[in-house]
Each structure stands twice: as structure tokens, then as C-alpha cells.
Amino acid sequence: MFRKYYKEGFSLNAVFPKVDRREFGFVSFEGQMVRHKGFQNLEEVRVFMQSFVPRDAYYSCAYYENPMAEMERKCWLGADLVFDIDADHIPTPCNKVHDEWICYNCGFAGRGITPKNCPVCNGEKFETSTWLCQDCLDAAKNEAIKLLDILRSDFGFSDKDIHVYFSGHRGYHVHIENELIQGLDSISRKEIVDYICGIGFDGKIGNSTGWHARIRKGLYRFLSKADKEDFIRMGLKRNIVKALLNNREKILMNLEHGEIWRSVKGVGLKTWGKIFDRCAQEEFVKIDTVVTADIHRLVRMPHTLHGKTGFKKVEFQISRMSDFDPFKEAIAFKKGTVKILAYNSPQFRIGEETFGPYKNVRVELPIAAALLLICKGKAEVYQENV
Ligand SMILES: [Zn+2]
Ligand SMILES: [Zn+2]
Missing domain, CATH: 3.90.920.10 (DNA primase, PRIM domain)
Structure with missing residues (x-):
């Protein structure tokens, strides 16, 4: 093919x-x-x-x-100047479902993002099996949108x-x-990386340009729609969560005038620090820094x-950017079918059509769908039919 x-x-x-x-x-x-x-x-x-x-x-x-x-x-x-955004570096809930790794050295296996070192033997080499689903590609696209905003607004x-x-x-x-x-040499490029990933950010809230304004906007977005669960997941105590929810309007108003830290009695700097960090992390871009x-x-x-x-x-x-559909526009083969033996595949979409899940079955699929499974090691050609 x-x-x-x-x-x-x-x-x-x-x-x-x-x-x-x-x-x-x-x-x-x-x-x-x-x-x-x-x-x-x-x-x-x-x-x-x-x-x-x-x-x-x-x-x-x-x-x-x-x-x-x-x-x-x-x-x-x-x-x-090149930026690489890959689902490998983005924590998505779906990677625990469809991504696996096995340590070359000791055979220890796990799901989700591949660790840098094996938790058992400290080895650095892994065999990985990953999948691409709509959720990972949406998450990657979201990072790309954030990156483009910074490249255009902050770097010009x-x-x-x-x-x-x-x-x-x-x-x-x-x-x-x-x-x-x-x-630009490697050191200057690393500085650009640090800026984009928010490494060394001073953690101040402000109205000025760049990160201060971006995080302030992120805070506003989060605080105007956060519910009880969002706060509890951050490790905040129930009485503090209650105080935050009861004073939402006041907090948002104070945020606009930069005095958020003194908004609510009983909510101290430590709590605001946690909320701020969460929002900042959300805004920083997850690129492959290397x-x-x-x-x-x-x-x-x-x-x-x-x-x-x-x-x-x-x-x-x-x-x-927002309409781009990789499962449609990155397809190289649009005609013909292939008969394959599919060992084990999650459900997936090519164009408008959904396929699978498959488990040890012989199926005749459009070339693009068959090729994806074969390249991913999840199927083999049973009989070519082109
Ligand atoms: Zn190991
Ligand atoms: Zn996924």
C-alpha cells in the first residue's frame, strides 16, 4: 500500500x-x-x-x-523552529484505556503514559502499544490552539x-x-520552550500582557463555572469550598480589580495558590520540549x-483549526477494500464510517481502515482484494 x-x-x-x-x-x-x-x-x-x-x-x-x-x-x-504536540505527553483519561507499556528489562507492565523509568527495575526502555482516539486528538488539538495563540500574540x-x-x-x-x-541556538530555543510551558513563571496575577493576562482569564473562566466537585478534586476542605461557592459573584468582581486574595473570609493565600496553580497548569502548553x-x-x-x-x-x-478532522483529511486511500484478520481492535472512525471493535475476526474493510489496523499491529492481511 x-x-x-x-x-x-x-x-x-x-x-x-x-x-x-x-x-x-x-x-x-x-x-x-x-x-x-x-x-x-x-x-x-x-x-x-x-x-x-x-x-x-x-x-x-x-x-x-x-x-x-x-x-x-x-x-x-x-x-x-519546530514544535511537537503529541498525545504521549498529554494526560488524557483515555490513555489509561488504550495505551500500554511493558518494560524491556523486567517485563513489568502498566497502562497510561509511559514512565521515564520502570518503577520496578528503573529501566528506561519500554515496548509501547498506543492507540489514537477522538479524545486524544481533541486534547492534542487543544494544546495546538493554545500554542498558536502564544506564537501569534506573545511572539508576534x-x-x-x-x-x-x-x-x-x-x-x-x-x-x-x-x-x-x-x-537561534539551542539555548535560545530552550528559553522559548520555557516561556511556552510556563517554566519559571513568577506566579503573579496581573493585567499586563502575556501569561499574567492569560492566566487571569483562565481563572475567571474556572471560577465562574467551577462546581463543588472541581474544588474538592483540588484537595480543598468542604467549608472552604462552601465559602467559595457562596461568594462567587464577589470573587469574580474582585478578580477584575485584582484583589482576589482578600475576597472571602476564611479563604487564605494557600487556597488561592492551589486554585491559581490549577488554572495556570491548564493554560501552559504541553509540547515535547526536547x-x-x-x-x-x-x-x-x-x-x-x-x-x-x-x-x-x-x-x-x-x-x-477547529474544523480540521484528522480521521477524514489525513486519509491517503479512499478507494478499494482489503480482507484482513483483525486480532484485537477498539472501535474507530474513518471519515463518516465507524468500525469495530474487532476480536479475532475476518473482515473486509476499506483500505484506510485496514491499513490503520495493520500498521498498529492489530491485524494482518488475510487476502488482498485490490
Ligand atoms: Zn523494569
Ligand atoms: Zn485516546
């Missing part, structure tokens, strides 16, 4: 600038990584991919004098410099191609297929 896509459906028209200055890397279906590749133009890239048929295709966010040389001799010229990037992509799997990529940021700070990073090439889904990495207009 991947072969068919790169032979017939694949176009790379003006996808990214400076093709001849970038390093390319490809992972084969045997799992082998080929990198330090260089091409003069997109046509050469396309011809290579037609014959290689990669499972995953990447290019460097960096530009080099010699993209094909080994790392020390490439001669770095600059790099796009214009829409023409910002490119937004669905990653093809569980998240979104934001690339900034702008002369001003190309030369990706942005890495000035040599290989990122997935737009318009190529993701080896874990068979979906495309696709770009879309920022203005379409």
Missing part, C-alpha cells in the same frame, strides 16, 4: 523551502534507518521514495552547507510564517519558517505516510 501511495498518490509540490540544504532520513519496512541523504530538489526526493518506499520519511529542521556529510562536517546554517509571528500539520499519528506539528528565528530545543532534529516529512497508521502528515490553514 505504501508503495502504491508513493508511486501514484504522492506529490511534493512546494512543501518546504531549501530542499537542497536539508538532511533527509528514511526508515525502511525492515526497520533500518538511512540518513545523511541529500537531494537537489523535490523531484529527486520523490524519485528516491518511489524506489525505496519508506515506512517513515524525515527531513532536518536544520539547513547545512553539506547535508550529506557526517554530523561534525555538515556545517550548520540555521534551522526552522504572522500566519504566513506558521505552518500547522497533523502529524499522521497522535498529534500536531507547528513549524515556523522565518529568517529571524533561523539562527524537539524544539534540538537544532539538528529530523522531523516527519509533510505529505508522507506515518508508519504507525498509514495516515498522511497534512498541512492545513490555521483558520481551519
Whole structure:
């Protein structure tokens, strides 16, 4: 199927600038990584991919004098500023349902976000099995919306410099191609990351620009609709919750004039600190901090297929952010069916159609649906029918 896509459906028209200055890397279906590749133009890239048929295709966010040389001799010229938002880093309730990890070293297994170290043997390597559902992709999109707001309002990037992509799997990529940021070193990029993630934020409430105003708005939103359960979940005592709920109007009014701390008798600074932290955490953006700070990073090439889904990495207009539907617009194959043996799959949607759940059944599915299950290791081809 991947072969068919790169032979017939694949176009790379003006996808990214400076093709001849970038390093390319490809992972084969045997799992082998080929990198330090260089091409003069997109046509050469396309011809290579037609014959290689990669499972995953990447290019460097960096530009080099010699993209094909080994790392020390490439001669770095600059790099796009890249942000990666992935459900792997967002705590969603659904990841406890559909994501699993097993420690390579001792076999200890769990559900939810993969830990950095195994709680039993402290090992760092895990085998993971993740799924993408509407909830994770909505959560990732919400982070992307928050990120775009900061990039535009606080950093002043214009829409023409910002490119937004669905990653093809569980998240979104934001690339900034702008002369001003190309030369930033890793330390400066880390500072941008810290700002976006709210690391080192002074915790003051204010009306000024940037984070102070954003968190104040978040506080207002939370306090105007929070119910008893919301407060109790934060670990507040019942009498304090009652005082907060009884004085909602007064608190909101004081928040507008910046004197929230003295709003209610019996509600002290410690409580306000908890409420403030909760709202601040909600506003800070959950990005993969390592990706942005890495000035040599290989990122997935737009318009190529993701080896874990068979979906495309696709770009879309920022203005379409809220309507963008990855389960429809990232679909590479729209015709034909395949017979598969599905071992074990949750329910999922492709376009308007819902499939599954499946447990050890033979089914004939549209190619996109079958491909998703096969790429995810949840099915195998039973008999191809194209
Ligand atoms: Zn372990
Ligand atoms: Zn999910």
C-alpha cells in the first residue's frame, strides 16, 4: 500500500523551502534507518521514495552547507523552529484505556503514559502499544490552539510564517519558517520552550500582557463555572469550598480589580495558590520540549505516510483549526477494500464510517481502515482484494 501511495498518490509540490540544504532520513519496512541523504530538489526526493518506499520519511529542521556529510562536517546554517504536540505527553483519561507499556528489562507492565523509568527495575526502555482516539486528538488539538495563540500574540509571528500539520499519528506539528528565528541556538530555543510551558513563571496575577493576562482569564473562566466537585478534586476542605461557592459573584468582581486574595473570609493565600496553580497548569502548553530545543532534529516529512497508521502528515490553514478532522483529511486511500484478520481492535472512525471493535475476526474493510489496523499491529492481511 505504501508503495502504491508513493508511486501514484504522492506529490511534493512546494512543501518546504531549501530542499537542497536539508538532511533527509528514511526508515525502511525492515526497520533500518538511512540518513545523511541529500537531494537537489523535490523531484529527486520523490524519485528516491518511489524506489525505496519508506515506512517513515524525515527531513532536518536544520539547513547545512553539506547535508550529506557526517554530523561534525555538515556545517550548520540555521534551522526552522519546530514544535511537537503529541498525545504521549498529554494526560488524557483515555490513555489509561488504550495505551500500554511493558518494560524491556523486567517485563513489568502498566497502562497510561509511559514512565521515564520502570518503577520496578528503573529501566528506561519500554515496548509501547498506543492507540489514537477522538479524545486524544481533541486534547492534542487543544494544546495546538493554545500554542498558536502564544506564537501569534506573545511572539508576534504572522500566519504566513506558521505552518500547522497533523502529524499522521497522535498529534500536531507547528513549524515556523522565518529568517529571524533561523539562527537561534539551542539555548535560545530552550528559553522559548520555557516561556511556552510556563517554566519559571513568577506566579503573579496581573493585567499586563502575556501569561499574567492569560492566566487571569483562565481563572475567571474556572471560577465562574467551577462546581463543588472541581474544588474538592483540588484537595480543598468542604467549608472552604462552601465559602467559595457562596461568594462567587464577589470573587469574580474582585478578580477584575485584582484583589482576589482578600475576597472571602476564611479563604487564605494557600487556597488561592492551589486554585491559581490549577488554572495556570491548564493554560501552559504541553509540547515535547526536547524537539524544539534540538537544532539538528529530523522531523516527519509533510505529505508522507506515518508508519504507525498509514495516515498522511497534512498541512492545513490555521483558520481551519477547529474544523480540521484528522480521521477524514489525513486519509491517503479512499478507494478499494482489503480482507484482513483483525486480532484485537477498539472501535474507530474513518471519515463518516465507524468500525469495530474487532476480536479475532475476518473482515473486509476499506483500505484506510485496514491499513490503520495493520500498521498498529492489530491485524494482518488475510487476502488482498485490490
Ligand atoms: Zn523494569
Ligand atoms: Zn485516546
